[in-house]
Amino acid sequence: ALPSRVTISIQLTPLRPARFPSIERDPVFSRENQYFQSQNERYEAAVRKAVHLQKKMHEMGWTESGPEFKYIYRAVSGDIAFLLHRIFIRSISVLGSDKQIAKWIPLATQHKLIGSYAQTELGHGTYLQGLETTAVFDITTQEFILNTPKVSAMKWWPGDMGRSATHTVVFAQLYINGKCYGVHPFIVQIRSLRDHSLCPGITAGDIGPKMNFENVDNGYLMLQNVRVPRENMLNKFCEVQPDGTYVRQGSQKINYFTMTTVRISLISDEVIIPLMKACTIAIRYSVVRRQSKLKPGKQEAKILDYQTQQEKLLPQLATAYAFHFINDYLQELFNRVYREIRKKNFNTLPELHAFSSGFKAMVTQYSTSAVQICLQACGGHGYSSLSGLPSLYTRIIASCIYEGENTILLLQTARFLIKCSRAASAGQPVPPSVTYLAAVKPGKCPAKNKLEFLSPDIYTEAYQHMAARSVQRMGNGDLIQSGVKKHDAWNQCTVQLAQAAKAHCHYITVKNFAETVEKLKTEAGIQKIMKHLCDLFALHGIFSNAGVFLHDGYVSGAQMDMITASYLDLLAVIRKDAVPLVDAFDFTDKSLNSALGSYDGQVYQRLYEWAQKSPTNKQVRMLDYIRATLCISQSTRCLLFF
Ligand SMILES: CCCCCCCCCCCCC/C=C/C(=O)SCCNC(=O)CCNC(=O)[C@H](O)C(C)(C)COP(=O)(O)OP(=O)(O)OC[C@H]1O[C@@H](n2cnc3c(N)ncnc32)[C@H](O)[C@@H]1OP(=O)(O)O
Numbered sequence: 001a002l003p004s005r006v007t008i009s010i011q012l013t014p015l016r017p018a019r020f021p022s023i024e025r026d027p028v029f030s031r032e033n034q035y036f037q038s039q040n041e042r043y044e045a046a047v048r049k050a051v052h053l054q055k056k057m058h059e060m061g062w063t064e065s066g067p068e069f070k071y072i073y074r075a076v077s078g079d080i081a082f083l084l085h086r087i088f089i090r091s092i093s094v095l096g097s098d099k100q101i102a103k104w105i106p107l108a109t110q111h112k113l114i115g116s117y118a119q120t121e122l123g124h125g126t127y128l129q130g131l132e133t134t135a136v137f138d139i140t141t142q143e144f145i146l147n148t149p150k151v152s153a154m155k156w157w158p159g160d161m162g163r164s165a166t167h168t169v170v171f172a173q174l175y176i177n178g179k180c181y182g183v184h185p186f187i188v189q190i191r192s193l194r195d196h197s198l199c200p201g202i203t204a205g206d207i208g209p210k211m212n213f214e215n216v217d218n219g220y221l222m223l224q225n226v227r228v229p230r231e232n233m234l235n236k237f238c239e240v241q242p243d244g245t246y247v248r249q250g251s252q253k254i255n256y257f258t259m260t261t262v263r264i265s266l267i268s269d270e271v272i273i274p275l276m277k278a279c280t281i282a283i284r285y286s287v288v289r290r291q292s293k294l295k296p297g298k299q300e301a302k303i304l305d306y307q308t309q310q311e312k313l314l315p316q317l318a319t320a321y322a323f324h325f326i327n328d329y330l331q332e333l334f335n336r337v338y339r340e341i342r343k344k345n346f347n348t349l350p351e352l353h354a355f356s357s358g359f360k361a362m363v364t365q366y367s368t369s370a371v372q373i374c375l376q377a378c379g380g381h382g383y384s385s386l387s388g389l390p391s392l393y394t395r396i397i398a399s400c401i402y403e404g405e406n407t408i409l410l411l412q413t414a415r416f417l418i419k420c421s422r423a424a425s426a427g428q429p430v431p432p433s434v435t436y437l438a439a440v441k442p443g444k445c446p447a448k449n450k451l452e453f454l455s456p457d458i459y460t461e462a463y464q465h466m467a468a469r470s471v472q473r474m475g476n477g478d479l480i481q482s483g484v485k486k487h488d489a490w491n492q493c494t495v496q497l498a499q500a501a502k503a504h505c506h507y508i509t510v511k512n513f514a515e516t517v518e519k520l521k522t523e524a525g526i527q528k529i530m531k532h533l534c535d536l537f538a539l540h541g542i543f544s545n546a547g548v549f550l551h552d553g554y555v556s557g558a559q560m561d562m563i564t565a566s567y568l569d570l571l572a573v574i575r576k577d578a579v580p581l582v583d584a585f586d587f588t589d590k591s592l593n594s595a596l597g598s599y600d601g602q603v604y605q606r607l608y609e610w611a612q613k614s615p616t617n618k619q620v621r622m623l624d625y626i627r628a629t630l631c632i633s634q635s636t637r638c639l640l641f642f
């Protein structure tokens with residue numbers, strides 16, 4: 001017998017952060033009227049929350065790595081301002097010298113300044129080599145002179161830039177004696193710490209309405225002969241000495257390292273948590289909503305009892321768990337590589353860049369699609385803002401764009417995989433995560449019946465074969481010769497290269513999920529449920545991408561029928577535990593902020609009550625206008641007829 005709903009949700013403790021009722025009850029963190037607020041009201045509320053949070057952290061001694069901050073971020077992350085301040089701090093931490101860290105980090109962590117991250121320009125976001133902002137070294141004054149020389153060079157999108165930030169890290173092309181040394185980061189003050197007015201040479205403002213992220217004032221920034229001291233170029237790895245000599249340690253791309261670290265950091269809070277929330281809302285709603293009859297004469301059925309509804313939602317639930325576990329894998333990869341980088345050993349940086357890029361792209365894309373499926377699975381009520389699903393969707397979709405547009409990042413992963421594939425084929429050493437590339441055997445899947453496809457060894461082998469074949473077949477060409485891409489050949493293969501990168505990340509995610517379940521030391525019942533989810537995640541991926549598994553005959557048509565049968569059987573098995581599995585995420589009603597997903601299931605009452613809060617239901621005046629308009633049109637019509 002499987003454990004009860006409570007047991008499952010308690011036993012999955014690793015997924016559940018500690019709860020802090022005092023935070024929950026804090027009126028400043030309330031999200032009650034969020035859906036009725038304007039962009040400006042959302043921003044102002046976000047600033048209040050951010051200031052209040054800083055006060056609480058100071059009073060209570062909380063830290064950003066502590067459970068309280070994580071809880072608040074998890075509960076109200078979409079509503080707190082100064083998100084980019086954290087990336088400003090991260091930039092200085094990873095790219096600044098010890099002296100720069102000692103100067104700027106205390107000011108930032110005590111909020112004596114508000115930071116931003118200004119890299120993207122109107123004309124360039126992806127192609128960093130094409131950035132047009134310049135930083136010219138003036139040896140006589142020991143300063144850099146920063147300019148955005150044309151409209152396309154204007155920084156555009158940086159968060160917290162519109163009204164909040166007093167400082168920012170500007171990414172600009174470094175020039176010394178007329179020679180360009182590429183993109184480097186510079187700390188620039190943009191507003192006065194006395195009265196928050198713009199500094200000389202600075203033009204800045206808000207970029208206007210967006211799909212979501214109203215809590216962040218994304219802005220624009222123009223620089224006209226803005227001078228900063230030589231010491232303001234972040235110089236842990238790259239430095240301009242007083243005589244103008246340029247010194248660099250490691251890869252020139254080390255200045256891109258902030259992005260690499262944030263691509264991994266944002267997956268948990270900005271992607272997996274919204275996915276978990278969407279699954280919670282949609283699955284709880286699907287056991288409350290009754291619609292149509294499964295059998296004549298019986299009560300209307302809960303919509304989660306329809307196989308199609310199960311096939312919509314349960315694979316997304318399995319994905320949430322799969323990505324929760326792959327996030328740990330990525331964090332370990334990052335910690336391992338960062339330890340080496342701090343010792344100035346850059347050998348593993350390419351692997352970290354490749355996989356932080358690939359997994360950011362895959363996890364954000366799959367999670368965005370999953371949240372959209374959850375929204376659509378709730379019918380009309382899913383489309384209501386009061387369900388919480390539209391705001392989850394319009395926020396998560398941005399993760400496919402920021403911190404590296406997904407296609408671009410997949411191509412970076414593919415570039416690394418192709419190089420490893422060629423090295424592996426030549427018997428050269430490759431990182432452990434890609435040694436499978438040397439072992440592509442023509443082979444056939446050995447499974448003889450549908451139950452054998454519930455074996456992790458069987459389906460992991462199928463994913464490994466599919467990924468290795470996808471990469472191998474691209475690697476055999478002469479796409480990359482001695483580090484120089486044959487540009488035409490490369491461009492003609494980029495669709496398949498992106499697919500190969502996704503195939504690698506999907507394979508590693510399945511393998512990691514299976515290994516995690518194997519190691520689970522919890523109640524046997526829990527391990528059994530987790531295995532069902534792992535099986536479902538794996539078979540869903542094969543069922544949804546059958547072509548790449550059938551392509552070279554590794555899986556036969558008959559075997560694909562067996563996979564489909566096992567896949568559909570799993571839906572009915574997991575249906576029984578669907579609600580405890582989302583309860584295990586342990587979101588409070590306040591953090592879900594959804595009329596459909598509350599724990600007590602009182603959906604219709606809540607929808608009606610929340611609708612009453614709409615200002616339009618309070619504006620009797622508006623009705624008078626409408627009546628007056630109707631009367632006018634009525635009288636006009638009468639005149640016309642006479
Ligand atoms: C602090 C905690 C944060 C918590 C989370 C908070 C979340 C808050 C909510 C989210 C708010 C959103 C905030 C958003 C911010 C942003 O969006 S910031 C801007 C992001 N912009 C980008 O990501 C730009 C993407 N473009 C690039 O990275 C590069 O242009 C490119 C695509 C990688 C190409 O670079 P290029 O210089 O053209 O190099 P290539 O010729 O392609 O490759 C040359 C070699 O360099 C290697 N390489 C490239 N990048 C890196 C890197 N980052 N690290 C290491 N190495 C790199 C590349 O692999 C090539 O190597 P070889 O193959 O060996 O030649």
Ligand SMILES: Cc1cc2nc3c(=O)[nH]c(=O)nc-3n(C[C@H](O)[C@H](O)[C@H](O)COP(=O)(O)OP(=O)(O)OC[C@H]3O[C@@H](n4cnc5c(N)ncnc54)[C@H](O)[C@@H]3O)c2cc1C
Pocket residue numbers: 084117118119120123124125126127156157158159213218398401402403404405407408
């Ligand atoms: C909510 C949000 C917050 C943001 N916050 C910040 C911030 O704080 N600081 C900051 O600096 N930036 C920020 N950005 C900007 C973000 O980093 C860029 O939008 C992102 O890097 C994409 O660049 P782009 O907009 O120039 O898109 P483009 O690169 O123009 O992409 C448009 C299309 O062109 C394709 N494409 C481009 N190059 C290639 C290629 N070589 N091969 C194949 N296809 C290609 C892309 O795949 C995409 O389909 C933010 C963006 C958003 C949406």
